[in-house]
Amino acid sequence: MRERNGDSTFQPQSPPDPSRRELKAAVKCSGCELSISSTPFYGCTEKCFFFIHKSCAEMPRELDEVHIFHPIPTHHLTLLPRPPLNLPTFKCYACKKTRRGFTYHCPTCEVSLCVNCILLVPFDDYDDYRQILLPTHEHPFILCTKDKKFDISCIGCDHPIEEESLYLCPLCLLFYHESCADPPLQINHPFHSQHPLTLLYHPPPPDFEVFSFRCKACGLHGCGRSYNCTKCNFDIHVRCSQLVPTVKADLHKHPLCFLQSLL
Known part of the structure; x- marks a missing residue:
């Protein structure tokens, strides 16, 4: 990014009027490739x-x-304003996504990181990471925070990570929701009060299959971990196990549970 007399050459834009909202929503940042949305931005004159x-x-x-x-x-x-080696795109080392925007690049290792992944940093100082050890993995997971949308899914529940904090294994590039990282091995849950539910890891399905189980709470499929009852063939996402108990309402014949979103 060139500078002129010590000042940025980018010219700030005035907020768009309501008639231009749809256009603005479609405009992508040339750096992180996310929507310009309502945040301050610069544009070429x-x-x-x-x-x-x-x-x-x-x-x-x-x-x-x-x-x-x-x-x-x-x-x-x-920081490079375009992909290295004059290529049209680059593959981010961390999230494995193909990108066209800015990249932080190491020419010695030929490692390129997108802006979104660069903004993922540990909660604590480099020498004092907040971390946990999981029985199913040989390396520690480090608690991190992010400033940008992080286009990656949790290996525990297979849902996108939208929260500001997450656990990361930087050696294996594995990511968990903070709530999914270290769940109890067995729970009693009101969605299936007949039997205890046991934490079960579903291995990746064969190529001809898409999912390993279907969550009885949200109805969505999954291929990560679930709480399972083998006797009843009952599975529930780890995240869905944190939902509040169901309520009975006159407006519907079945029990209802409260959902913030469709996960």
């Missing part, structure tokens, strides 16, 4: 259709500190 979040435009040219996805003190990640 020459009608190049170049827009960038103010926060993306102000990102550092080089990371001075070691990043969790590239913990080599002698290697610095440098």
Whole structure:
């Protein structure tokens, strides 16, 4: 990103009027590739259709500190405004997504990280990570926070991670919701009061199958972990097990449970 007389060459835009809301929602940031939405942004005055979040435009040219996805003190990640090697796209080392926007790149290791993954950082200092050890994995999971939308799914429940915090294994690039990382091995749940439910890991299904189980709470399929009753062939997502008990209402013949969203 060029500068002129010490100032950014990006020109701030005035807030759009209501008639332009749909257009603005469709406009993507050239840095992180997320919607411009209602956040402050810059735009090119020459009608190049170049827009960038103010926060993306102000990102550092080089990371001075070691990043969790590239913990080599002698290697610095440098911000590139386009994919390296003059390619049209690059594959982010962390989220494995194909990107077209800005990248933090290490030329020595040929590692490229998208802006969204760069903004995923541990809660605590580098030497004092908040971490947990899980019996099913050989490496610790580190509690992290994120500032951008993180386009990745939890390996525990197979749902997108939308919360600000998550657990990460930086060596294996595995991600958990904070609530899914270390659930109890057995629970009693009002959705299935007949028997205790046991935490069960569903291995990846064969190529000809898409899912391993269907959650009896939300009705969606899954292929990660579930709470299971083998006697009744009952499965429920780990996250769905945290739903409040059902209520009986006159407006419907079946019990109802409260949902914030369809997960």
